[in-house]
Amino acid sequence: MGINSRFSFVSEGSLLIEIGNILDYEISDRVQSLSLALKKLDILDITVAYGSLLIDFDPLKYNLDEFLLDVKNIFDVVMSTFSKREEDTIIRDVFVRFGGQYGPDLKYVAEFHNISEEEVIREFTSKVYKVFMLGFTPGFAYMGILSDLIATPRLSTPRLVVEAGSVGIAGNQTGIYPTRSPGGWQIIGRTEQVMFSPESQDPFFFKPSDYVRFVRVDS
Amino acid sequence: MTANIEVLNAGFHSVIQGNQRIGFKSFGVPESGPLDPFTSTLANLLLENKPFAPLLEITQGSLEFMSHGDTYIAISGADLNAVLFRGCNSNKISVGTSIKLQDGDRVKFNGSNNGFRCWCAFCGGIKVPPILSSTSTLETSNLGGIFGRSLLKGDIFEVVNDTQPRNKILLPLLNFDNNKNVFLRVIKGSQYDEFSKDDIEVFFQNSYRVLSNSNRIGIRLSYSEKETRPIKGFNILSDPSPLGAVQITTDGSPIILLQDRGTVGGYPKIATVIKADLIKVAQLKPNQLITFKLISVEDAIKEYYNILSLLAKSIIEINTGFIKNYIELSKKYNLTHFSLCTENFNFLIKR
Numbered sequence: 332m333g334i335n336s337r338f339s340f341v342s343e344g345s346l347l348i349e350i351g352n353i354l355d356y357e358i359s360d361r362v363q364s365l366s367l368a369l370k371k372l373d374i375l376d377i378t379v380a381y382g383s384l385l386i387d388f389d390p391l392k393y394n395l396d397e398f399l400l401d402v403k404n405i406f407d408v409v410m411s412t413f414s415k416r417e418e419d420t421i422i423r424d425v426f427v428r429f430g431g432q433y434g435p436d437l438k439y440v441a442e443f444h445n446i447s448e449e450e451v452i453r454e455f456t457s458k459v460y461k462v463f464m465l466g467f468t469p470g471f472a473y474m475g476i477l478s479d480l481i482a483t484p485r486l487s488t489p490r491l492v493v494e495a496g497s498v499g500i501a502g503n504q505t506g507i508y509p510t511r512s513p514g515g516w517q518i519i520g521r522t523e524q525v526m527f528s529p530e531s532q533d534p535f536f537f538k539p540s541d542y543v544r545f546v547r548v549d550s
Numbered sequence: 551m552t553a554n555i556e557v558l559n560a561g562f563h564s565v566i567q568g569n570q571r572i573g574f575k576s577f578g579v580p581e582s583g584p585l586d587p588f589t590s591t592l593a594n595l596l597l598e599n600k601p602f603a604p605l606l607e608i609t610q611g612s613l614e615f616m617s618h619g620d621t622y623i624a625i626s627g628a629d630l631n632a633v634l635f636r637g638c639n640s641n642k643i644s645v646g647t648s649i650k651l652q653d654g655d656r657v658k659f660n661g662s663n664n665g666f667r668c669w670c671a672f673c674g675g676i677k678v679p680p681i682l683s684s685t686s687t688l689e690t691s692n693l694g695g696i697f698g699r700s701l702l703k704g705d706i707f708e709v710v711n712d713t714q715p716r717n718k719i720l721l722p723l724l725n726f727d728n729n730k731n732v733f734l735r736v737i738k739g740s741q742y743d744e745f746s747k748d749d750i751e752v753f754f755q756n757s758y759r760v761l762s763n764s765n766r767i768g769i770r771l772s773y774s775e776k777e778t779r780p781i782k783g784f785n786i787l788s789d790p791s792p793l794g795a796v797q798i799t800t801d802g803s804p805i806i807l808l809q810d811r812g813t814v815g816g817y818p819k820i821a822t823v824i825k826a827d828l829i830k831v832a833q834l835k836p837n838q839l840i841t842f843k844l845i846s847v848e849d850a851i852k853e854y855y856n857i858l859s860l861l862a863k864s865i866i867e868i869n870t871g872f873i874k875n876y877i878e879l880s881k882k883y884n885l886t887h888f889s890l891c892t893e894n895f896n897f898l899i900k901r
Contacts, residue, residue: 340847341740342822343854345792352787366576378575378790380814385790387575390851391858465578466788466814469691473788510691529681529693535577 336406338399344375344390346402351382354476354503358382359463361413363540368409372401379539380464381473422459422542425507427498429520429547436517440483440500451519452547454481460505462541470509470527472537477503489515496522498545509536520545553619553651555672557705561613561659565766566676566695566707567669568604568685575813581793582686582694582809584669585766586832588861589627589724593671595865596624596648596720598713603675604685604695608668610835611661613701617651621709622673624648626720628665628833633658646720664728666835674710688810690767717868723860726833731757732840734806734827737847739795741786741818749781753820754842756780758804762836768797769806769831774839788816794823794831796842806831826853 337349348365351358359381366377366384375387388398429452430437441448460474467473482503490513493499497508499516508514509526526536537543557564567590570583584590584607591601599605606613611630625632625645632643635656643649643657645668651657659668678685678695687695696705727733742750758771773780783798791797795807797817806823807815808831821842823831834840845853879885 339738339740341819342737342792342794343825343847343850345822347740347790347792349789354787375572376575376581378813380789381787383789385575385792387572387792390854395847395851464788464814465576467578467812469574469577469579469688469693471578512690529691534682539576 344388346386349383365409368405420542422544424544424546425522426546426548427520427522433521434519437519440517443483451481456545456547460543462537464539468512470535473506475504483517485515553621553709553711554706556616557701559614560701560703562610563700564606564608564613565687565700566604567607569602571682571684574682578813580811580813582688586829590669593624593626593669596718597671597673597715599675604678605669605671611659614658616656619653621651621711622648622715624671625668627668630668631660631662648715665833667832672709674712677708677710718865721864723864727830734840734842735824735845736821736842737850739819739821752781757839757841760834760836760838766810768808771804783817786818788814791815792822795819796821824850826857
């Protein structure tokens with residue numbers, strides 16, 4: 332198979348499965364396929380990350396060895412039938428106002444790469460990005476992979492307040508702040524679309540494995 | 551019959567916690583819920599509530615509230631010296647009993663050196679709507695409880711008030727460690743093998759001091775004066791953070807990640823505190839010293855079973871006939887104490 336995987340019980344009721352430790356589309360696709368397949372087990376929760384996932388289960392319901400065996404069986408099926416994503420995957424559009432009051436760090440990102448703000452926006456909106464995982468705060472999507480033309484290190488001192496809807500860059504990742512919170516990413520724009528609405532039937536705009544395209548709207 | 555509770559003084563930190571928020575970790579939502587998921591349920595069970603009915607988690611003390619209408623309360627966890635004020639009278643409220651509150655009664659938690667947190671349940675639970683299938687407050691995201699935050703002076707919340715408490719007492723079978731130096735048992739964490747043998751040895755030799763900026767996200771630790779040397783973390787590709795994980799940052803500060811933590815993180819996790827020891831973790835106060843002891847996952851599960859079985863034996867119902875008989879007999883024979891033995895426990899009742 333060529334997949335170096337590792338299974339470890341990291342608490343009485345949590346099994347960590349590591350598939351890879353780099354930011355990579357295929358590894359992430361495998362993690363996400365596995366997370367969907369594992370839902371057929373009687374478990375409590377799954378945390379999906381870039382190259383790993385954590386299963387929370389009730390240790391009163393399973394014997395550890397039996398649980399590991401069940402998980403490994405599902406793992407083997409998923410990995411042996413895995414194929415790269417279909418090209419007809421739905422892409423979600425996010426409408427963004429760039430620069431100025433909406434994107435206070437757009438200027439810095441342009442200067443960092445010695446290109447114009449216009450070129451940063453053109454490059455940023457020219458690609459489709461994948462949602463690798465959600466975390467940091469509820470609904471915060473970690474997306475990528477940004478081209479090296481615009482990848483920029485995070486702020487040396489995080490801001491105490493980043494407005495909800497802010498679109499940021501950190502290294503070769505991009506993300507949208509769902510709620511007003513502190514944050515250290517380079518903010519290049521802002522969307523008015525709501526990323527997290529806890530009281531609605533469908534609280535989260537994104538789920539892991541979504542694809543995203545940023546569309547420029549005039550300020 | 552309705553009852554409302556008015557917060558007269560919010561104290562150091564008082565927050566509504568109920569059931570865990572399960573099923574949203576892939577969207578970045580941690581479980582929240584009471585920091586000690588065992589002891590907290592006892593306050594609810596004393597009132598015939600569901601084990602995870604919304605209650606108050608009270609840290610350190612100074613909370614004061616008034617009851618508008620009649621209701622019942624019960625307290626579990628550390629004895630933060632709660633006092634009931636009725637008219638000109640005041641009486642200490644014991645941990646582990648149900649207390650009837652009348653309209654106008656005030657309850658104040660004075661705090662103590664013996665422990666850091668208690669849970670105060672109300673008859674039927676506090677009436678709050680579930681958000682993402684949980685009533686628990688997640689302050690970092692303004693979710694759950696009252697306006698997604700800890701209590702403030704002037705807050706008023708409604709009590710469900712639909713249960714009929716019976717005569718129950720709590721046996722103190724679940725105890726936290728109030729020594730100056732607390733031992734926390736851990737199992738190997740997600741990146742245990744990525745630390746050098748030397749670092750691992752040092753990690754278990756060192757003792758750590760609880761810092762005052764600890765909260766429901768995590769217990770922040772520094773090295774005590776007797777450290778051999780600090781160990782340093784490193785950057786990893788962000789991975790899931792289990793409840794109780796001990797994360798080591800790049801500057802070498804360990805943090806025990808708790809119920810309101812971020813679901814993923816980029817620091818290595820050397821160990822995970824076992825579930826049974828969350829009872830001790832919930833009572834850690836600033837400046838207390840802790841050391842870690844490694845045990846196997848199998849032993850951790852045994853300890854978890856043990857806690858659950860103690861939990862099931864913790865509450866006993868006493869019928870009034872028994873109490874009357876006891877009083878009559880002890881008067882008749884001039885007894886000073888009475889030993890009670892059953893299948894599961896034996897204890898002494900003093901007159």
